Amino acid sequence: MFEAKLIQASLLKKILEPIKDLVESANFDCSPSGISLQAMDSAHVTLINLLLRTDGFETYNCERSLSLGLSINALSKALKCAGNDDTLTMKARDEPDTLSLYFESPKNDRVCDFEIKLLDLGNDQYTIRDTEYAAVIKMPSSELQRICRDLSTLGEVVTICANKEGVKFSTSGDVGSFNITVRPTTDSSAKSEDSITIESKEPITLNFSLKFLTHFTKATPLSPTVKIKMTDSAPVVVEYNIEDLGYLSFFLAPKLE
Amino acid sequence: MFEAKLIQASLLKKILEPIKDLVESANFDCSPSGISLQAMDSAHVTLINLLLRTDGFETYNCERSLSLGLSINALSKALKCAGNDDTLTMKARDEPDTLSLYFESPKNDRVCDFEIKLLDLGNDQYTIRDTEYAAVIKMPSSELQRICRDLSTLGEVVTICANKEGVKFSTSGDVGSFNITVRPTTDSSAKSEDSITIESKEPITLNFSLKFLTHFTKATPLSPTVKIKMTDSAPVVVEYNIEDLGYLSFFLAPKLE
Amino acid sequence: MFEAKLIQASLLKKILEPIKDLVESANFDCSPSGISLQAMDSAHVTLINLLLRTDGFETYNCERSLSLGLSINALSKALKCAGNDDTLTMKARDEPDTLSLYFESPKNDRVCDFEIKLLDLGNDQYTIRDTEYAAVIKMPSSELQRICRDLSTLGEVVTICANKEGVKFSTSGDVGSFNITVRPTTDSSAKSEDSITIESKEPITLNFSLKFLTHFTKATPLSPTVKIKMTDSAPVVVEYNIEDLGYLSFFLAPKLE
Numbered sequence: 052m053f054e055a056k057l058i059q060a061s062l063l064k065k066i067l068e069p070i071k072d073l074v075e076s077a078n079f080d081c082s083p084s085g086i087s088l089q090a091m092d093s094a095h096v097t098l099i100n101l102l103l104r105t106d107g108f109e110t111y112n113c114e115r116s117l118s119l120g121l122s123i124n125a126l127s128k129a130l131k132c133a134g135n136d137d138t139l140t141m142k143a144r145d146e147p148d149t150l151s152l153y154f155e156s157p158k159n160d161r162v163c164d165f166e167i168k169l170l171d172l173g174n175d176q177y178t179i180r181d182t183e184y185a186a187v188i189k190m191p192s193s194e195l196q197r198i199c200r201d202l203s204t205l206g207e208v209v210t211i212c213a214n215k216e217g218v219k220f221s222t223s224g225d226v227g228s229f230n231i232t233v234r235p236t237t238d239s240s241a242k243s244e245d246s247i248t249i250e251s252k253e254p255i256t257l258n259f260s261l262k263f264l265t266h267f268t269k270a271t272p273l274s275p276t277v278k279i280k281m282t283d284s285a286p287v288v289v290e291y292n293i294e295d296l297g298y299l300s301f302f303l304a305p306k307l308e
Numbered sequence: 309m310f311e312a313k314l315i316q317a318s319l320l321k322k323i324l325e326p327i328k329d330l331v332e333s334a335n336f337d338c339s340p341s342g343i344s345l346q347a348m349d350s351a352h353v354t355l356i357n358l359l360l361r362t363d364g365f366e367t368y369n370c371e372r373s374l375s376l377g378l379s380i381n382a383l384s385k386a387l388k389c390a391g392n393d394d395t396l397t398m399k400a401r402d403e404p405d406t407l408s409l410y411f412e413s414p415k416n417d418r419v420c421d422f423e424i425k426l427l428d429l430g431n432d433q434y435t436i437r438d439t440e441y442a443a444v445i446k447m448p449s450s451e452l453q454r455i456c457r458d459l460s461t462l463g464e465v466v467t468i469c470a471n472k473e474g475v476k477f478s479t480s481g482d483v484g485s486f487n488i489t490v491r492p493t494t495d496s497s498a499k500s501e502d503s504i505t506i507e508s509k510e511p512i513t514l515n516f517s518l519k520f521l522t523h524f525t526k527a528t529p530l531s532p533t534v535k536i537k538m539t540d541s542a543p544v545v546v547e548y549n550i551e552d553l554g555y556l557s558f559f560l561a562p563k564l565e
Numbered sequence: 566m567f568e569a570k571l572i573q574a575s576l577l578k579k580i581l582e583p584i585k586d587l588v589e590s591a592n593f594d595c596s597p598s599g600i601s602l603q604a605m606d607s608a609h610v611t612l613i614n615l616l617l618r619t620d621g622f623e624t625y626n627c628e629r630s631l632s633l634g635l636s637i638n639a640l641s642k643a644l645k646c647a648g649n650d651d652t653l654t655m656k657a658r659d660e661p662d663t664l665s666l667y668f669e670s671p672k673n674d675r676v677c678d679f680e681i682k683l684l685d686l687g688n689d690q691y692t693i694r695d696t697e698y699a700a701v702i703k704m705p706s707s708e709l710q711r712i713c714r715d716l717s718t719l720g721e722v723v724t725i726c727a728n729k730e731g732v733k734f735s736t737s738g739d740v741g742s743f744n745i746t747v748r749p750t751t752d753s754s755a756k757s758e759d760s761i762t763i764e765s766k767e768p769i770t771l772n773f774s775l776k777f778l779t780h781f782t783k784a785t786p787l788s789p790t791v792k793i794k795m796t797d798s799a800p801v802v803v804e805y806n807i808e809d810l811g812y813l814s815f816f817l818a819p820k821l822e
Contacts, residue, residue, distance in 0.1 A: 084607070125483030132458035132486070149484065160491055160504070161451075163458070194675075201646035226639030227663065227681040229646070234674055246675070271393040382740030387744070389715035406741065417748055418708075420715070424741040429775070 053081050054145045056109040058258045060154055061141035064130040065196040069269035071123045078172050082116040089177045097263050098302040099148040107296030118148050120172035177268040184280040186213040187256040190247045192277040196268035197230050202261055205229050244275040254283050267301045310338050310400045313366040317396035317411055321387040326526035328380045335429050338511050339373040346434045354520050355559040364553030376407055377429035441537040442512040444472040447504045448533040453525035459518055462486045466518045471511040501532040514536050515532040515563040524558045567595050570623040573734040574653035574668055578644040583783035585637045592686050598631040603691045611777050612816040621810030627807040633664055634686035664739045698794040699769040700727040704761045706791040710782035712745050719743050723775045728768040744774045769795050772820040
């Protein structure tokens with residue numbers, strides 16, 4: 052039997068938001084150590100990697116590993132019904148046909164239960180290798196979201212050029228060209244959340260699809276900061292930390308010029 | 309001559325909101341005791357019953373009864389122009405061709421007058437019988453609105469199952485099934501508006517079109533509470549009290565399983 | 566070389582808002598005394614007249630006059646990327662191919678630069694004659710915006726009838742007729758921004774396209790007040806003052822009855 056309780060149902064809602072437009076369905080792999088999900092979008096351009104560790108759950112019970120094949124759309128519909136302060140309990144039997152979701156309001160005067168049919172999705176495995184990155188940029192997630200939105204008004208490809216002095220995001224389109232440059236925070240009194248840091252081994256310039264990068268920034272409500280990890284030989288990693296639980300990260304192959 | 313003045317034009321706006329998507333036009337029957345309206349939607353599935361008593365008007369003058377056939381859409385357009393604090397005066401001659409609406413701002417520096425052509429709509433009569441109900445549920449109107457919205461994401465038919473212990477709203481669709489249960493308020497210090505009460509003679513279970521029930525909840529701004537009256541032999545009644553004036557209620561025949 | 570700096574990039578955003586749906590592209594004529602723009606909409610119904618005097622700029626440098634042919638849409642896209650508190654610097658060389666825009670955030674931790682291709686637009690000249698007006702109405706710009714919006718729900722042509730006692734805006738449509746009357750402010754303690762004044766030489770009644778008048782009111786964020794200048798022999802002028810800088814005005818020929 053599998054049973055896990057989150058104090059805030061809304062957290063799972065935020066996790067699904069950036070996933071649901073990329074993949075239709077995915078396996079949630081539940082094991083004694085937590086829940087993980089790896090999935091590629093239908094065009095096989097981006098890989099989603101989610102980890103939720105047991106420590107972040109209110110209660111967590113999973114003796115035997117099991118894989119829950121879920122329609123992201125169905126799960127997302129169910130979560131729309133959760134109030135902002137509702138708790139969420141997920142339950143499944145061993146060899147289950149359905150996943151049950153229970154939302155409870157803090158005063159307990161309203162109880163919702165959702166039973167979602169499970170899908171048989173096969174078992175794709177993705178290997179994520181440890182990589183040394185030429186540049187690791189940490190910045191406010193809202194800043195990255197805004198940059199993507201701004202650049203999207205003009206172009207389809209973003210060139211990210213990072214070195215110790217700063218990061219330049221550039222695009223161009225019919226009507227002209229556009230650069231946004233952010234610089235590392237020098238004000239040591241700035242809050243960690245608001246500051247920009249750049250760990251740069253060597254200068255690096257890569258091109259990416261703005262559409263996908265913009266998609267990823269739907270994860271902004273999950274975390275006040277985001278990490279962008281770039282190197283020449285591997286996909287960029289856009290990583291959102293989920294406090295107490297784990298992370299949601301996206302891998303995106305660069306575009307060749 | 310007919311003349312009636314409401315302190316808040318916005319009240320009539322709120323009354324029309326749930327009506328205007330159900331019926332195109334209707335007779336507003338004005339008599340010395342008040343204004344009433346009965347109308348069925350074009351599919352003849354639901355009956356709307358509106359009563360506005362004279363006491364709730366600032367001034368009310370109607371010596372001879374008259375029936376004002378109005379395009380709900382036209383009336384609704386006119387009311388869109390009313391400011392939040394505008395008063396509304398309605399005027400019609402005996403045997404009128406038009407209804408005049410006057411909006412006045414509190415400072416009287418802006419006066420709008422609207423002249424709406426009357427329609428000849430015939431004179432359908434609906435009989436509403438007094439019924440004993442198996443269950444009468446009183447709950448916050450916003451709670452019913454939210455339940456309808458939540459269930460609508462998944463299904464098209466709602467099953468309402470009421471007994472002394474609580475009311476369960478259920479639906480199911482392609483992706484699974486969904487139940488929301490609300491229970492009577494036990495906290496005696498709760499405000500009447502926020503509390504749920506269930507008068508239950510006998511357990512009852514009925515099915516309804518979620519689309520129509522959701523439509524009715526557009527009346528939510530009219531009243532903090534709503535009454536749902538159910539019995540086996542008659543349509544459900546969804547009733548919104550309009551303070552000082554009367555009520556707006558909707559009758560909807562159950563769906564057979 | 567041309568270089569001009571505005572403390573608030575958002576001001577140019579507000580200026581473009583009412584222009585961008587009327588004209589696709591226009592010449593920004595830069596001279597030592599400021600920037601001006603005259604353009605007609607594609608249907609040649611309305612003339613836009615913009616003046617930005619040098620005094621309102623933080624810095625302004627233009628030794629030789631030059632004409633910058635710009636896609637309003639491209640400029641508008643660029644300005645969408647400006648933060649609310651960003652400054653804007655515009656730069657062009659003599660005989661330029663492009664206009665450069667620089668947005669800088671107050672803390673200077675984010676710099677955007679936009680390079681927009683210039684268009685060769687020819688050189689239409691419009692002559693605007695000084696006219697004596699039968700009526701000049703000054704009113705809150707938000708009030709005119711609301712009147713246009715309200716009347717648009719019902720009709721396509723507005724009749725404006727002004728005399729010393731007040732201004733009546735009227736329209737009519739399928740479902741009836743609608744008048745809104747505003748009167749001059751008599752309360753001498755009212756703020757100038759909130760008050761309505763009418764300078765009336767003689768009573769005047771003219772008809773205008775509601776669609777265009779409503780378009781003009783997109784300039785509402787530019788100024789708390791608007792002037793409407795009417796006379797029998799000339800287009801109406803709808804004029805928004807831009808504090809410290811100049812004005813944006815629209816000329817619209819009356820409709821014959």
